[in-house]
Amino acid sequence: MFRRNGKKGNYAYTVARVKAKKSLLMKEEDYSKMMMMTVPEMSRYISETGYQKEMVDLAVRSSGLDLLEHATYTNMAKVFSTILEASEGELSDMLSAYLAKWDIWNMKVILRGKSYGLDANGIKEDLVPAGSLSAESLDKLIAIDSQEDIIAAFGKMAHVTFTPEVLAAQKAGINLEEIEDYLDKFYYTRLVNSVDTSSRPSLLFLNFVRQEIDLENLETILKLKVEGIRGDAVLKYIIPEGKHIDMKLAMQLANAESIEAMIPDLAGLDFYENIKDALPTANKSLLGVLAGLKGYAMQQAKKFSHLYPLSVIPVLDFMIHKENEVDNIRIIARGTESGLSKEEIKALLVI
């Protein structure tokens, strides 16, 4: 995939742009200020910090929390698309392969929306057209009625092949889990397999992706463990090709009696430091562990973007931080709206 156009990427230009964009992202004090505000005040505040155009454009259609959420997603999609357009050669190939995760996200949103009977506007609010599928293509998918046809059309548009088992499972019941898990696995497997390991930039990218797979897998194992699911039932959700958590370790973790029993296996892993304080309380709430894992991913991206400034990592670093900013804004807005205390909201944020 990365030899498609054979051109070296324009790293200097793209990285300078994302670094400039990153300097404009919200800081800790911005989040602290936002926690003191009501939702309309937050909307006004984020309008002043880079979301103005989306807030104005979408104000006709929605208001309040919906407007804020829709505007932040639209802005994120626009920013990612701008970066993708600005990049060239192998850099562009790597970024478009990475951004395909938003195609998967959009597909899940459409399928879920359809199954809950949402109208087109309701579905559109949660779409992030940052992947290879444009807003127009997504509109076409939304316009299709039956789930089978949506899946078939999506497969053609995003070059995703579905196995007969997944299609049969989807046809048999209304449960969407099977197809959603398949999409996640397909995305990562395709991403890992498509990386050309002969060049240094692609190797860095591969390492980064495999580490992301580790974090996804651990999250899955922990979530299922809290639900009391262990053993082989967990393994079918594991994405192969992780950096540290291979199938053997995944099996060990999946077979562990409880989250406490997983600690000796986890202690040797890089990200243990970030989650060790939250692990003992993970049975009650996984939020602390999940925030720790996300924090680790951000730290790593930041570290490697400094070590390899002219590579794909600084761009991915920005993308993770931008996504995190949008998540944080949404957490604060939703938390404030549902009456959570400042401390509770702060514990959910990843800064």
Add this chain to the structure above:
Amino acid sequence: MAADIGTGLIAIGAGLAVGLTGLGAGMAEKDVGAAAVGAITEDQTLFGKAMIFMVLPETIVIFGLVIAIMAIFVM
């Protein structure tokens, strides 16, 4: 005849000094320039700073030029 060859070699040396440093500066400016344009695209107030970084590699050519002048006029 011997003096003519010497003059010729000095001229070639001076040419190489300017030419090669020019190439070096060009290669350095490729990335600096791309990054500068990228930064200015995002924030136009960075133009002044970007300009300074942009001309820094030019100093290499000045060194080459000094050597060339020395070769021609001093040697």
